[in-house]
Amino acid sequence: MNAREQASVPHALQAVRAQFPILAQTVRGKPLVYLDSAASAQKPLAVLDAMRAFELHDYANVHRGVHVLAQRATDAFEAARARVAAFLHAHSPKEIVFVRGATEAVNLVAQSFLRPRLRAGDEVLVTAMEHHANIVPWQLVCEPVGATLRVLPMSDTGALDLDALPGMLGPRTRLLAVAHASNVLGTVNDVARITRLAHAHGVPVLVDGAQAVAHLPVDVQLLGCDFYAFSGHKLYGPTGIGALWGRAELLDAMPPYQGGGDMIRSVSFERSTYADAPARFEAGTPNITGAVGLAAAIDFVQGVGWDAIAAHEQALLELAQGELEAIAGLRIYGTTPGKIGVIAFNVEGMHAHDLGTIVDALGVAIRAGHHCAMPLMQRYGVAAMARASLGVYNTADEVHALARAVRKAQAMFAG
Known part of the structure; x- marks a missing residue:
């Protein structure tokens, strides 16, 4: 310059x-x-240094050990969850599920929240500007049961036609999915208004926040949505880590998305019972270092x-x-x-x-x-x-x- x-x-x-x-x-x-x-x-160096320091000094698996490194790793992992919760203004860290990225978060909601609720003739509403990750997961659950994907149109300038939205919301609409910001057009959608219109018809809302979180503050309470997903690698953080925020009462009612270690309460050959949210959605060893890097990325952005x-x-x-x-x-x-x-x-x-x-x-x-x-x-x-x-x-x-x-x-x- x-x-x-x-x-x-x-x-x-x-x-x-x-x-x-x-x-x-x-x-x-x-x-x-x-x-x-x-x-x-x-x-930034702050993210790289945080991940390197964790790997050099504190790395171990989480939630499963009584030794010092396991305790340090668990503390770092759960501190990262708390940082994400504060970043999104969640009520509690228990509303934060660590995932590989926004794509996995959307798939989790599609399979665990929406699929059990879908019947033939039901509808899922998306918009004309959505990323494939906010289209294909809904198709995967709609097609087997005969549900339909509907599309909210937009103008040539890249603005959603929100005047048309109320007429597209009906008694068979089971979910509305919308990008907070378009990855192609840059449009920032009025999620708060969209959510109000959807909720007036009893329709829950998922927001794909992958493109928004690096550019503007996100308050899920003000947005009013029911689920919010984002990826770490759009936020100056590492790949392979992201988060899903969901309302506690919705997460608590959702069945597990995947099975394996750390998402269970008890296992026998006859029957298994499952941990409370968010643990029930985090099967297997998580991306612990990625979570540490994500927390550092949040600190970096908020520091700027x-x-x-x-x-x-x-x-x-x-x-x-x-x-x-x-x-x-x-x-x-x-x-x-x-x-x-x-x-x-x-x-x-x-x-x-x-x-x-x-x-x-x-x-x-x-x-x-x-x-x-x-x-x-x-x-x-x-x-x-x-x-x-x-x-x-x-x-x-x-x-x-x-x-x-x-x-x-x-x-x-x-x-």
């Missing part, structure tokens, strides 16, 4: 980039510009501060959209105000994969493809989109580098 740009960045963020050593490298002879945080955000993150990312988003919109033949998808730092676009005459490959040669990492949202691609009549996604570590210089790389790619095809 030049002096003027640096001065415009909140003070708390000026040293943030230095905490991500992976970003200091060169790629293909160019300084790395990492604009793929919506797929996986990079991890939501106001500072929002101000920085929104300034970069406005800069990026302005520079990209100035490129002839470039179309941005998703222009609803208040979006997070995700920009999906195409350049006329170029496939998104070609564009992604060329800008990669210039050191700029973006994503290209259907982004696990094939129905959304069909909604816009395209096979794929390019996507640049911003994180707390990105800079104005990197936005300029993106625009220059897109222009060079366009010139190469035109030539």
